[in-house]
Amino acid sequence: MRIAFIGAGAVGGWFGGRLLEAGHEVAYVARGATLEALRDQGLVLNGAAGRPVSAVRSAAELGDCDVIFLTVKATRDTDLRALLAGAPDAPVAVTLNAVDAPGRVAEVVGRHRTWPGVVRGFFHHVGPGRVDFRGGPASYVFGTFDGTPHPLADRLARELTSAGIESRVHPQVWLDLWEKAMFVTCFGALGALTSQPLGALRTAHRRSLRALMEEVFAVAVAAGVELDGGTVDRVMAFADRMPATATSSMQRDLAAGTTGELDAQVGAICRLGAAHSVDVRLHDLLLDVLAPDLARG
Numbered sequence: 282m283r284i285a286f287i288g289a290g291a292v293g294g295w296f297g298g299r300l301l302e303a304g305h306e307v308a309y310v311a312r313g314a315t316l317e318a319l320r321d322q323g324l325v326l327n328g329a330a331g332r333p334v335s336a337v338r339s340a341a342e343l344g345d346c347d348v349i350f351l352t353v354k355a356t357r358d359t360d361l362r363a364l365l366a367g368a369p370d371a372p373v374a375v376t377l378n379a380v381d382a383p384g385r386v387a388e389v390v391g392r393h394r395t396w397p398g399v400v401r402g403f404f405h406h407v408g409p410g411r412v413d414f415r416g417g418p419a420s421y422v423f424g425t426f427d428g429t430p431h432p433l434a435d436r437l438a439r440e441l442t443s444a445g446i447e448s449r450v451h452p453q454v455w456l457d458l459w460e461k462a463m464f465v466t467c468f469g470a471l472g473a474l475t476s477q478p479l480g481a482l483r484t485a486h487r488r489s490l491r492a493l494m495e496e497v498f499a500v501a502v503a504a505g506v507e508l509d510g511g512t513v514d515r516v517m518a519f520a521d522r523m524p525a526t527a528t529s530s531m532q533r534d535l536a537a538g539t540t541g542e543l544d545a546q547v548g549a550i551c552r553l554g555a556a557h558s559v560d561v562r563l564h565d566l567l568l569d570v571l572a573p574d575l576a577r578g
């Protein structure tokens with residue numbers, strides 16, 4: 282397959298690198314030092330030798346491809362319309378940790394071309410064109426926007442799995458998207474507040490972690506997402522299985538002094554809570570403490 286990635290960071294770098302190793306044609310939209318590094322040294326996974334890969338400045342330069350992965354972060358500066366301008370007419374597989382990201386992509390390319398998806402695994406962008414995998418499942422669960430089967434989606438799932446990224450098409454991908462949000466938003470924000478990794482959050486701060494997840498559950502249900510009653514237990518059990526030293530990318534961004542995806546993750550829960558009259562006071566408090574400017578709008 283010919284697969285494009287908009288964003289050559291942790292997730293885009295790892296996924297593209299594995300697909301390259303499996304013999305697929307991969308092209309990146311990148312910028313600055315990452316663009317130069319990809320052109321000069323190729324893509325480096327876990328410190329191995331660089332693999333040559335195609336890299337361009339904009340989606341309009343990509344040429345035909347089967348699927349476009351959107352692998353940028355959902356920060357306040359992320360301009361999806363600009364990133365997708367002139368992109369080839371292919372499905373856009375979304376990897377962003379933000380429950381409203383697929384809807385925003387669909388506003389640009391249409392629902393028929395938007396595949397919401399969920400990445401699991403701990404990927405680190407360790408330098409321009411350099412990515413490390415630091416454990417977890419390395420998986421991608423995705424689906425079409427309305428759950429309609431699509432042969433190309435089935436093929437992508439097979440090819441990703443053969444390339445070492447466990448993948449499947451989920452007929453109700455929104456359930457998984459919210460389940461992932463429950464994990465990453467709660468552990469990332471609580472981790473940022475306490476400056477602790479997952480191991481401490483699921484022990485010393487277990488009650489708070491669970492209470493945050495219960496707020497996300499209530500918002501999802503109020504928004505019409507039919508999560509089952511065992512969801513919070515399942516997400517806590519997932520948190521128990523992940524590495525104790527794990528931190529979320531949002532937590533690391535906050536520690537580095539930027540708000541990163543705080544608005545797209547915590548802010549989204551606050552906004553949806555307000556829209557559906559759900560009490561999300563813990564999320565409101567986190568936003569207020571971690572980024573008072575964002576909380577004030």
Ligand SMILES: NC(=O)C1=CN([C@@H]2O[C@H](COP(=O)(O)OP(=O)(O)OC[C@H]3O[C@@H](n4cnc5c(N)ncnc54)[C@H](OP(=O)(O)O)[C@@H]3O)[C@@H](O)[C@H]2O)C=CC1
Nearest residue numbers: 288289290291292311312352353354377378400403404406
């Ligand atoms: N990292 C992880 O383990 C996981 C991340 N996720 C989610 O996946 C998404 C991507 O995260 P992650 O890969 O960690 O993020 P990274 O910051 O590592 O990668 C994003 C990349 O997008 C690039 N980018 C941003 N804007 C542009 C632009 N206008 N043109 C070209 N390139 C651009 C950045 O470039 P530059 O380097 O120049 O800033 C960066 O290389 C996020 O929503 C995250 O929450 C989900 C599961 C796991």
Ligand SMILES: CC(C)(CO)C(=O)C(=O)O
Nearest residue numbers: 400401402403465529530
């Ligand atoms: C926590 C993690 C690694 C889980 O996959 C993640 O999604 C992130 O860091 O953004």
